[in-house]
Amino acid sequence: MNNIKRKFAVHIGLDWANKKHDVCVQIGDSKTRSFEVIPHLPEAIDTWLHKLHVETKGDIAVAVELTKGPIVYALQKHSFVTVFPIHGLTLSQYRKALYPSGAKDDPMDAELALDMMLNYPDKVKPLKPSSGDCRALALLVEQRRALVDDRRSNANKLISALKQYYPQPLEWFSHRDSELFCDFLIKWPTLESVKRARNITIEKFFMARGGNSLSNITKRVEGISSAVPLTEDNSVILPHKMLTIALCKQILTLIQNIRVYDKQIALLFKSLPDxxxxxxxxxxxxxxxxRLLAALGEDRTRFNxxxxxxxxxxxxxxxxxxGQKSWVHWRWQCSxxxxxxxxxxxxxxxxxxxxxxxxxxxxxxxxxxxxxxxxxxxxxxxxxxxxxxxxxxxxxxxxxxxxxxxxxxxxxxx
Known part of the structure; x- marks a missing residue:
């Protein structure tokens, strides 16, 4: 009997989904297995786990094809539950080895996950959650990066829109996802509007923002004075002007949200001993x-x-x-x-x-x-x-x- 069988009273393989979870349950050393479908509801998951815990009076091991996500968080909430994450590609290859025909269904995957946890204890290791602050930090840095990617995506859309009717700002500014760039375009979303502005008004706009914008004031004012419209067709200008303003407002909101994330990340990061x-x-x-701290975590036994x-x-x-062929390629299966x-x-x-x-x-x-x-x-x-x-x-x-x-x-x- 391997260590995992001695330690846990219940062994479960779980195939997750957005609305329900198929589970394969094996009590103790019994060879009998039962299959259930658990709705993805906090109340249903809690009731099911507590019932198993009371009936068996022991800890529960759950094998699942995830290291994080709603079902993992729901399982980790209980001190008597240990999660054993299984890599999705590993489970897929295991299934193919046993079922070359390609047959697949959710109860089968739940049982395969259970088999892998029981038969390969050296390969399927328990998930050791870090401290609450470290787990929060890991989620925050990923979410922040997603916001940065959204900002870049909107900036690319903004560049494309400007090229259609008003390309000059792309020459006047090097940072197209900055507050300065967006504020300028919201104030003067067309070449006609900025050419109507007095030079002193434009200069005050840049002086109020300080920083690097001060060194380029003269160059930008001269560029505005000599600029020639790409098009005067209002059917082109009006829609792209509206899109430009909308994208600028979205970028400004993202910038503000990223700053909020930066403050929270810095606060959590400073509180961690590493x-x-x-x-x-x-x-x-x-x-x-x-980001690097969150990637490695706090568990020194995690990597040998x-x-x-x-x-x-x-x-x-x-x-x-x-055979006689050999080739090297990029590692695809990773975060x-x-x-x-x-x-x-x-x-x-x-x-x-x-x-x-x-x-x-x-x-x-x-x-x-x-x-x-x-x-x-x-x-x-x-x-x-x-x-x-x-x-x-x-x-x-x-x-x-x-x-x-x-x-x-x-x-x-x-």
Whole structure:
């Protein structure tokens, strides 16, 4: 009898859906299994779990094809429930191995999840939730990124709209998703409207906002004075003018919401004991440090070596061999957001970390593209981060450079 069978009184495989969940239940060491359908309602899930707990007087193990989401949160609410997440691709391949015909239904997937949890305890490990603050941070940084992506998407739509009737602002401004750009377009959404404005009015608009806008006032005023309309067809101008104003208002709302997220993320991040460690990493800053902390979490037993983090983050290339053929490709099965976090951090570190700058330059000198060089650097950074994270030691650039010199690293000999 394996450890998981000794520890839990009930073993459940669960196939989730938006409105209901198919479950396969095995009590203790019994070979008998029962199938149920549980509505996706908090009350129904609670009643079902409490009934099982009272009847068996023991803890419950649930295998599910998720690491987060409504059903996982509903299960984790109960101290007597342990969640065993199973990777969706793993379950799919397991199903194909047992049913080559391609047969599939929800009760079958629930039973397969149960089988995997019981038969492969070394592969299917229990989900160990981090502290409440760390879990909240993980959700917040992902949601913030979604808002940033929405802002970029609206900015692209705005650029497209301006090209149809009023392209000059694209020359006058370099940041097309900024408050300054949107405020300008809301105030003067057409070339005709801005050309009617007096120069002193335009100058006051930029002076009131300060910053970098002050250095470009003269250039922008001259550009407005010499600008010629792309079109004078009101049937083109009116619809695109309305779209421009609408998109600008959406971008401004997103900017405000992102700031609210930034404040909450900073507050949670500072409260976590690993904050100093992730702040010490060159190039992380207030945006990437919380994302990296959320990616690794607080459980030091989660990863046994740096390679596991590299695989988890999608930074390790995958080699496939068949006969005499061999090819290497990008790792597809990973969290794109987490991979993006590591790669963005590596890119930021190039201008801050001495050795990272040298490594990037060497990769470029070999003929690698920028993206390839940054991915290689991220792969290398993970080894350093793993060591710091495992030992709870903040990164120290001078110590790392000393180690490189002692090892006569070719990186410093370049």
């Amino acid at each position: 904050a100093e460690l992730f702040e010490s990493l060159p190039g992380t800053g207030p945006c990437l440090a919380p 070596n740096a390679q596991e983090i590299q695989n988890y983050a999608g930074l390790s290339p995958v080699t496939e061999r068949s 794109k957001f987490i991979r993006q976090s590591f790669i963005e951090w590596a890119a930021k570190s190039v201008g801050i970390s001495y050795w990272a700058g040298l490594y990037y330059a060497q990769q470029r000198a070999k003929g690698n593209t920028h993206q390839s060089a940054v991915r290689s650097l991220a792969y290398k950074w993970v080894r350093i981060l793993y060591r710091c994270w495992k030992t709870k030691t903040p990164y120290d650039e001078s110590k790392y450079l000393k180690v490189l010199r002692e090892r006569n690293s070719p990186l410093l000999a370049a």
